[in-house]
Amino acid sequence: MSDLTPGLREGYTGTSRDGREAVPPGRSRSGARTRPAAWIDPAFKGVTALFAGLILLFVAALGVVLWHKGHPALTTFGPSFLWSQQWNPVKGLFGALPSIYGTLVSSAIAIAIAAPVGLGVAVFLVEMAPPWLARPVGLAIEMLAAIPSIIYGMWGLFVFAPFLSAHVLPAVKKVAGGSFLFAGPPMGIGMLPAALILAVMILPFIASIGRDVFALVPAVDKESAYGLGATTWEVVRHVVIPHTRTGLIGAIFLALGRALGETMAVTFVIGNAHKISASLLAPGCTIASTLANEFSEAVSEIHIASLIELGFLLFVITTIILALAKLLLWRIESRIKGR
């Protein structure tokens, strides 16, 4: 595109229609230069390229700085920092395992809930609801993603947790019997409540990407199935979902990436205990909640370094998950563009 101008200029020869000699481009009839300075174009391109490069510099610096500042934790505790269960700021002993465990378990439960529900929402919006209903409902679901994380946290602590412990968890305990998964008092604060709130927070991501990829399925494919007598569910199950599998997996990975790094909501409701419990009702912690709770109050250098190392771990985990998500989503995008 940018090389179009010089080409035009070189091709501009000959005489004008009134027979006078043509005015060379960039000059008025009196011969004065009117052409804007030629250096502006490359300079403009250069400046924009520089800022684009800043993005790469930023992510590289992010990795290097976190690695470097967190390194003392690894040199002090060795690689056992990753699997030690100690977290004792008073004695200066730190291990990442409880935080890593909490991060992975809370996100896994959240995905297990949000993925089917999010797909259900997408099916409702695309295949069932009439347009006058689908638009406002879709917007409302997206509003769930716009509510700040800290609001979920505060609401979770003061409204949802008491509700859970009064009405839901006792019943769950009764149904589950003496299962170790639901041992301990039903406080409404702990791994399961945190995962439930996470599920609601990531639901809109799965629902809205699901809706977008569902809408891309060619109408002819669906109509053929309907023409053969398939029910709506059979069309969804055998035409729509196989067609959009890549996009749906991408959406789930994206939501997983969000859940892993979600901070404020989890900090309020997970209970912030540095131990690993088999029970889903027991308090735990995640990498993000540990950072939010302790960072501004950490004094000793090894405490700060350990926290930064945790941040580095979170950065690495989420970057891998999100990169996978993007690759999957890009694949479905390019397939649709190539069609």
Place this chain on the structure above:
Amino acid sequence: MKKGRGLRLRRKITNALMLAAAALSAAFGLVWLLWIMATLVRKGLPAINWAFFTQLPSPPGTPGGGLANAIVGTLIVTGLATAIGVPVGILAGTYLAEFGRGSAFAKTVRFVADVLVSAPSIVIGVFVYAIVVMAMHGFSAIAGAVALALIMIPVVVRVTEEILNLVPDQLREAALALGAPYWKVVLAICYRRALGGMTTGILLAVARVSGETAPLLFTALNSPFWTPSLDKPIATLNVTLFNYAMSPYDDWRGMAWGAALLITFGVLATTVLARVVVGRIRI
């Protein structure tokens, strides 16, 4: 014949069950939204009065007091972040849409920006702590603004690029054919055409960062007073909300609900406004 009817019945029942499940899922999402909103209004409204907007925080147990400094602090930090993040994001996005397009460099930048859009904001907070707070030997409004700007930049980059991609190439070619240099085409044609969409994108980015708390906890920190200068800790609504909500005092918690109401409606109003604007201006 009988067998066929049984099969049809089973298929119909499966269909009805699955569709009911889908409709329930949508209802499930709506219930949470309504529940949260209702709680916010019910608990937040009593805290909102004239003093809430005009007075400094008071110690627990003392009646009165407000969050004037935190409201102004949020505006300052978000404003600074916007001032840093938006120009950087627009220029980088312009490169991707106008110059880089399919080049390997542009593809890499696009991919990295896409990943950063969803990156955990608390990690950005840790990063800014390591490079700004440690270097300046203290928490500051500037550090908070830098953290928010870094969160905002990838969003603005992607929005700018996508909106510029919607500008038809014929417009660019027409302007070039009239002899306009390319930078002028971008500034006077592409930007003008993309103005509505870019405004929407920037509003969404601002709405998003104004609800962020995690990256401010250990960059901007907090303060019970007016902040004298930008290299000092500054109060923001979000961090104040966090501290008040976690405190054991009832009047502080009441104040926190007021802050929660204010933040949520600010963010949602901006988001809806942005959507309505993009609905009007067709690109």
